[in-house]
Amino acid sequence: MHHPCLTCGACCAFFRVSFHWSEADPSLGGQVPPELTETLRTHERVMRGTSQSNPRCVALDADIGRYSRCTIHDRRPSVCALVPASWEFGQASAQCDKARLAHGLPVLTPDDWIGVGEDEKNPLPEV
Numbered sequence: 001m002h003h004p005c006l007t008c009g010a011c012c013a014f015f016r017v018s019f020h021w022s023e024a025d026p027s028l029g030g031q032v033p034p035e036l037t038e039t040l041r042t043h044e045r046v047m048r049g050t051s052q053s054n055p056r057c058v059a060l061d062a063d064i065g066r067y068s069r070c071t072i073h074d075r076r077p078s079v080c081a082l083v084p085a086s087w088e089f090g091q092a093s094a095q096c097d098k099a100r101l102a103h104g105l106p107v108l109t110p111d112d113w114i115g116v117g118e119d120e121k122n123p124l125p126e127v
Helices: 094-102
Strands: 018-020 037-041 044-047 060-063 067-070
Touching: none
Parallel strands: none
Antiparallel strands: 018 044, 037 044, 060 067
């Protein structure tokens, strides 16, 4: 069994991904590739492709519901890392559920995590 996000990608093609500009500034330790972002407001950047009426992150390599991968997973914005998949950590995720339903996918259940090892889960960053 694989992590359910690897066959989803719905959140990356549903939400606007905005974050503090410093996350895309290498001189301040930012890791998000600045060329994949654009200015949103004075102190915010946004992942290209996510600020449209039909959002889709430029870093997403996916056929929604079949396969999915973030091409910058280890350098993704903090807001992305803060969205858990439903039941990944024992409870539903409203954001995950909303995005999946919008793409015609069923919400995840605890059964979707049977056989997924702890080492395959995406630990939530400490805030």
